[in-house]
Amino acid sequence: MTAARPRNELFLRYMGAFEDATRHMATCLACMRATPCEEGAPVLERFARLQDAYRQHQLKQQR
């Protein structure tokens, strides 16, 4: 990984967070329902933040 543009970096972090959240939710009943557990809450929060950042970034790119 040498020529990482900021957009790629954001996308990779977003994908990483997505994988973490998916992996956790696949094995955690609490997080599959409405109430994330202590371990899952920060993971899901990070994913939501990065998803938001990535969408904002895409919107800016389109204009």
Ligand SMILES: [Zn+2]
């Ligand atoms: Zn959980």
